[in-house]
Amino acid sequence: MRRHLPIWTYIIFGFAAVGLVTTIIFDMTSIIRNILSTILVVAVLYGLVYFFVLRHRQPNDLKKYRKAVKQSKKKYQQPKKANYHQAQKQQMKQKKQINTKRKKQKHASHLRVIDGKKDPNKKITL
Template structure:
C-alpha cells in the first residue's frame, strides 16, 4: 500500500513540473532557455571538477604500466617497419627484376610470449 501511495505522489510531482515548465516556456521563452543553458553549464562544470579531482586520480599502477608497454611496443615496431622498407628498397635497386613466386610467409605473433610456470614443482603421480 505504501508503494502505491508513493507512486501517486511521484505522478503528481511530475505533472506539476510539466505544467510549470510549460507555463514558463509560454510566458518567458528566452528566460527559460537561459535557465536551461545555465543549468547545463553548471552541470558540466561540476562534472569536470569531479572528473579532474576524483576520477582522474584513480588510475592504477597496472594501467600506467600497460600504457607504457603499449608505447614501447609501438615505438619498436614502427622502427622495424622503417628498417624493412629501407632494406627492401636497397635490394630492389641492386638486383635485376626477376619473376618471383609468391611465398606464403608464416607470420609469428611477436607481441605474444610464453610465460614459463613452475615446471619443477610438478607432483609425481606415482607417489599418491
C-alpha cells in the first residue's frame, strides 16, 4: 500500500516550483550566482575536511606496503660509483674473515696428542 503525502507538502512544492519559474524568467543571474556560490561553499568545506581529516588517514595495508617497499629499497640498494671502492674493500674484508674462520676450523690448535703408555702385546684393530 502506497502512503500519500499530506496536502501541505504538495502546497510547499507548488510554491517552490512557481518561485523557481518566476526567478528563471525575471532574474536568471541570481540563480546562476546562487548555484555557483553553493558549489564554491561545498568545495571549500570538502577541501577543509580532506586537508585536516581524510589526508592523514591511510589504510593499514597501504602503510604495510610502503614499509615493505622502504625495507626492500634499503636492502637491495645498489652501491653508488663514489662508494664503489668502499664496497669492494668491505667485500675483501668479509672474504678475509671467512678465510680465517675456515683456517681455524681446519687446524684446531687447541688439541694436541698426548703420548701415553702403550701395551706392546695388544693388537690394534681398525
